Amino acid sequence: MAATPPIVLVHGIRTSGTMWRAQVEQLRASGFEVTAIDLPGHGTRMAEPFSIEAAHAAIDDAIDAFGGPALLVGLSLGGYIAIDYAGSHPDRVAGLVAASCLTLPRGPGLWGYRALARLIHRLPDRGAWLNDTMARLFLPPAGFEDMAAGGVALDVMDTALAAVGRLDPIASLARYPGPVWFVTGSLDHFRLNQRAFAAAKPQASVVVIRGATHLVSLVKPGDFTRAITDAAATLGAQPSEISGNS
Template structure:
C-alpha cells in the first residue's frame, strides 16, 4: 500500500488556518499528517500585503515541508489559489480538492462582491459586527469559534478579491494532470460556473454535501472531512506519479 499523503489545507478569505481545526483534529486522528498555513494578510500574518505571489509562496512552503505525496485542499479563496498552484507546479501536488470555488472570479459578480466589500469596510468597525453576526446566524457554534480563533482579516477583502480576479482557474485545471475532486455545499452560491469547471476537468469527482452552504467545512464538518479522507485514501490506491513538468509517468498500485 502506498504511503498516506500529507494534507495541506488552504483557508478562505478573511479567515485563517484555524477554520480547519475540526478537520485537522479528525484527519490527524485518522493517521494523516496535516498542514493548515495562514495566507498573507490573514491569521498570524494579518497586516501583510496580499498578493498572488505571496500566497503561492505560502502554499509552496507548506507543500515543501512534506517529502512524500501531498493532497492539496482549498476552500473558496483557498480553492482558487490551490487550483492556480497545482497548475503552476503540478509535480508538487499528488491530488487536488477544490471546494466552494465553482464560480469564475471575473465580470459583474466579482465587481459586485468587491463593491460590497468596500461598502462594508467603510462601516465604523470595518464590518466586524456584521461579520460576527453573519457567522453566528449561519454557522454552528463550533464553526464560529474555529473561524474566529485566528482573527478576522477585515482589511484584506478588496486586495484579495482584486488579486483573485487575475487568475484563470479553468486554465489551472487543464494544466494540472493529477486527480481532482470538486466539493461543494448543495446550497452554495459559488456554483454558477460549475459546468465550465466540469468541462475543464470532465474526469473530476464531484461531491455535493446536502443542505450545506458556502463554508461547507464549517457547516458540515464531518461530511467535508469524509470527502477529504476519501480523496486522500484514493491516492494510496492509484496515485499518478507526476513529474515537475506535469507529465504523468504511470500509476502506483498497492
C-alpha cells in the first residue's frame, strides 16, 4: 500500500494561492500534507514575469519541499499548467486533478478572450473595479474573500493567455501515464471540448459538481475538497508505482 501523497494546488488566472484557503484548511484538518503555490505574476510573486517555464519551476519547488511525487491539482490556468507539467514530469505527479479546463486554449475563443483582456487593461484602474464587481456577484462572500486576499494580478492576463495558447493539453494528457480526475461545474463555460479531453484519457474520472460555475472551488468549496480527498484516497489505496500506470 502507498502512503497518501502530498497535495499541490495551482490557482487560476489573476488570483493566487489564497483562493485555496478553504481547501487547505479542510485538507490539513483531515491529515493531508498540502500547499497552495503562487504562480509567477500572481500573489506574492506579482512583480515577476509569467512564463510556463517559471510556472513549472514553482511546481517543482513545491514538490521538492515534500520530497516526493504529489497529487497535482490545478484550476483553469492552473489546470492547463498542471496538465502540461504532468505530461512533462510524469514521475513527479502521483495523480492529476484538472479542474475547469476542458476547453482547448486556442482559436477564436482564445483570441477574443485576449482582446477583451487588453481592452479591460486599458481602463483607468486596469479592470480592478470590474473584476471585484463580477467576483462579488458570482461568488459567495467567503469565496470572494479568499480570492481577493492575495491580490488581483491585473497585468498578467494577456501574457498568461498567450503562453497557455501555445500548450497542447491533449498531447500532454496522452503522455501522462498516471490517474486523472477531471472536475468541472455543471454551469462552467469551459467544457466545450470535454469529449476531446476524455478521449485523450479514457480512464479518467469525470466529476461534475452541480450548480457550480467556472470557479468551482470557490462556489462549492466542500464539494471540491471532497473531489480532492477522493482522488488522494484512491492513490493511497494503490501500489506506490501507480504514477507509472495508466
